Amino acid sequence: MGDVVNLLDHDLDGLSAYCEGLGEKRFRATQLFRWIHQKGAKDFASMTDLAKSLREKLAGRAEIRGLPVLTEQVSSDGTTKWLFDVGGGNAVETVFIPEDDRGTLCVSSQAGCAVGCRFCSTGHQGFSRNLSTGEILAQLWFAEHRLRERLQLPAGERAITNVVMMGMGEPLQNYSALIPALRVMLDDHGYGLSRRRVTVSTSGVVPMMDRLREDCPVALAVSLHAPTDALRDELVPLNRKYPLDELMAACKRYLQAAPRDFITFEYCMLEGVNDTEEHAQALLALVHGRGEHRVPCKLNLIPFNPFPASGLQRSSRERVLRFAKVLQDAGLVTTIRKTRGDDIDAACGQLAGEVQDRTRVGERMKRLPVPIVPLGVK
Numbered sequence: 001m002g003d004v005v006n007l008l009d010h011d012l013d014g015l016s017a018y019c020e021g022l023g024e025k026r027f028r029a030t031q032l033f034r035w036i037h038q039k040g041a042k043d044f045a046s047m048t049d050l051a052k053s054l055r056e057k058l059a060g061r062a063e064i065r066g067l068p069v070l071t072e073q074v075s076s077d078g079t080t081k082w083l084f085d086v087g088g089g090n091a092v093e094t095v096f097i098p099e100d101d102r103g104t105l106c107v108s109s110q111a112g113c114a115v116g117c118r119f120c121s122t123g124h125q126g127f128s129r130n131l132s133t134g135e136i137l138a139q140l141w142f143a144e145h146r147l148r149e150r151l152q153l154p155a156g157e158r159a160i161t162n163v164v165m166m167g168m169g170e171p172l173q174n175y176s177a178l179i180p181a182l183r184v185m186l187d188d189h190g191y192g193l194s195r196r197r198v199t200v201s202t203s204g205v206v207p208m209m210d211r212l213r214e215d216c217p218v219a220l221a222v223s224l225h226a227p228t229d230a231l232r233d234e235l236v237p238l239n240r241k242y243p244l245d246e247l248m249a250a251c252k253r254y255l256q257a258a259p260r261d262f263i264t265f266e267y268c269m270l271e272g273v274n275d276t277e278e279h280a281q282a283l284l285a286l287v288h289g290r291g292e293h294r295v296p297c298k299l300n301l302i303p304f305n306p307f308p309a310s311g312l313q314r315s316s317r318e319r320v321l322r323f324a325k326v327l328q329d330a331g332l333v334t335t336i337r338k339t340r341g342d343d344i345d346a347a348c349g350q351l352a353g354e355v356q357d358r359t360r361v362g363e364r365m366k367r368l369p370v371p372i373v374p375l376g377v378k
């Protein structure tokens with residue numbers, strides 16, 4: 001017999017095809033899918049209303065293989081961080097952020113990240129490998145059912161109402177694994193999340209933004225961090241490949257199919273690097289359309305979460321407020337992200353997990369001093 005199939009690797013179409021291959025009807029796959037994702041079943045024996053013949057066929061051929069949990073940390077504000085073992089000396093992190101009206105899970109897409117943003121702890125670690133669909137979904141599957149148990153939710157009530165692909169990794173550089181995972185999140189037989197409550201965050205992989213719009217449009221966040229190409233080239237190296245004009249044009253195209261009528265731009269506030277009033281003015285000029293690319297958007301300012309190797313500092317509260325005011329006065333909806341889970345290092349950009357770097361990103365970062373590029377200088 002061939003390898004044991006992990007059923008977490010399939011969206012409903014994939015699972016149906018698999019079951020058909022075993023000579024089973026499509027509705028059986030739906031039943032099985034609901035057992036896995038809605039009830040959190042770990043083995044076939046517990047699936048009491050599933051035909052015995054199917055259970056027997058699955059035994060030995062297939063399994064529901066989650067990820068080993070290395071640690072679980074719960075912050076004083078309820079934020080919870082898990083470290084999952086993905087083998088080969090790699091581990092990824094997942095964070096649950098409870099709020100009054102929702103529960104958000106921040107999910108990882110890769111062990112490490114090849115983009116290498118200067119202010120990001122994952123970026124500093126380099127890149128090991130893409131996660132599979134099953135490894136992406138295992139984070140949600142585990143967290144949802146673990147939280148239901150811990151919070152003692154009544155049957156049918158969900159712990160996780162929103163998913164953001166903002167953990168470790170660049171989701172649009174792991175596209176083929178991402179799409180089936182998103183489909184399971186959206187599926188009514190899976191997690192039943194609306195497209196507006198699933199957010200892909202990208203550093204700006206332009207061609208894949210176009211494909212996401214076609215294949216599975218969900219809410220989109222774009223990590224901007226700089227208003228000019230000269231500065232963005234330094235902070236987000238991918239900008240050298242897809243500069244701001246192309247990125248803005250891709251954002252506009254994305255909105256034609258997006259479930260929301262705006263793009264969220266993320267902007268990490270770095271003291272003395274990208275946080276002056278001039279930067280705010282340049283940012284306004286950018287999103288209000290140099291030329292034809294006016295992009296309907298909201299701005300989310302993220303106070304930088306420092307980590308030792310970055311050599312960067314968080315902008316002062318006054319600077320962040322001043323920056324926000326320039327944008328707000330010009331009519332741009334601007335929010336400042338609250339930092340959660342401070343006591344367990346669960347904030348944006350602090351997810352480090354454990355990564356066996358197969359690139360030379362880590363090394364390169366150590367050699368380069370932190371660049372401070374004057375505005376407008378190319």
Ligand code: SAH
Nearest residue numbers: 120166169170201202223266304305348349
């Ligand atoms: N690779 C994707 C998604 C993961 S990063 C992306 O870059 O969009 C999620 C968000 O956290 C991004 O906006 C990223 O820029 C931000 N971030 C990274 N490091 C950070 C740090 N040290 N402090 C604050 N935000 C950070």
Ligand code: SF4
Nearest residue numbers: 113115117120123203
């Ligand atoms: Fe990768 Fe996103 Fe971190 Fe940049 S910010 S290094 S794209 S995970």
